[in-house]
Amino acid sequence: MDAFIRFQHIKKSFDEKVIYTDLNLDIFKGETITIIGGSGTGKSVMLKLLLVLLRPDSGEIFFDGEDVLKIDEDQLIGVRKRVGMLFQGGALFDSMTVFDNVAYPLYEHFKDYSEEKIAKIVHEKLEVIGLPDTADMMPSDLSGGMKKRVALARAIATDPEVILYDEPTTGLDPTNTNRINDLILDLQKRFKVTSIVVTHDMASAFKVSDRLALLYDKKIELVGTKAEVERSTNEVVRKFISGQIGE
Ligand SMILES: Nc1ncnc2c1ncn2[C@@H]1O[C@H](COP(=O)(O)OP(=O)(O)OP(=O)(O)O)[C@@H](O)[C@H]1O
Ligand SMILES: [Mg+2]
Numbered sequence: 001m002d003a004f005i006r007f008q009h010i011k012k013s014f015d016e017k018v019i020y021t022d023l024n025l026d027i028f029k030g031e032t033i034t035i036i037g038g039s040g041t042g043k044s045v046m047l048k049l050l051l052v053l054l055r056p057d058s059g060e061i062f063f064d065g066e067d068v069l070k071i072d073e074d075q076l077i078g079v080r081k082r083v084g085m086l087f088q089g090g091a092l093f094d095s096m097t098v099f100d101n102v103a104y105p106l107y108e109h110f111k112d113y114s115e116e117k118i119a120k121i122v123h124e125k126l127e128v129i130g131l132p133d134t135a136d137m138m139p140s141d142l143s144g145g146m147k148k149r150v151a152l153a154r155a156i157a158t159d160p161e162v163i164l165y166d167e168p169t170t171g172l173d174p175t176n177t178n179r180i181n182d183l184i185l186d187l188q189k190r191f192k193v194t195s196i197v198v199t200h201d202m203a204s205a206f207k208v209s210d211r212l213a214l215l216y217d218k219k220i221e222l223v224g225t226k227a228e229v230e231r232s233t234n235e236v237v238r239k240f241i242s243g244q245i246g247e
Contacts (some may be wrong), residue, residue, distance in 0.1 A: 004029040010059035037215030084160035101141025124151040
């Protein structure tokens, strides 16, 4: 099967700081792949490259057969419509209600939608994340875990085919961590989405992923199924799993 998303021979530096020397990763339709790696290794940058919020110095990034680095602005908007992102920190717009936060990408991308249609979608998504009665609240009324879930409702507002989760459980208590993990699994099962999860949290990684990829030494050091990663004798992988590298 051909990859749905492909990072191919990506090189990227910020000034003198080299982030990737030759990054390669194939992601298949319908899978959940988790990227693990130490702090500052370039996990978030990978997600930003896919959305072309940043550009690599060289290499190709394919999304459903198209190189997103070669397409024009209109086509890029088309790609971004198909991808939902839960940003690290999951920041909501503090001055907007929960409703307006979730509606935001709909106003952005579906200018022809009626108010009724937007309201219906917003309420549906708040239902999916288990916070149906929060539409009129302000972000400051919500706990950290609730904010993350509302940010997830916003990320799925446009029914994306791909969801990018950047540290979805970082800083959450076990209850909210479990809720988010269950939502990631549920969205994959119900809507057949393709997901890329970035996390430090190995327990979450093993719970939600079909495959894991370890970003180390400026490249993908290893990619495999959960079972393959568990059995791996790769020293870096072993250290990572046992928590000797990380944070
Ligand atoms: N826009 C930018 N301009 C300059 N440097 C950047 C930019 N974005 C990221 N970097 C640098 O690139 C490196 C990788 O950043 P990235 O955010 O991808 O790390 P990460 O693996 O997500 O780390 P963390 O686990 O702490 O979130 C870091 O050293 C970061 O400071
Ligand atoms: Mg990051």
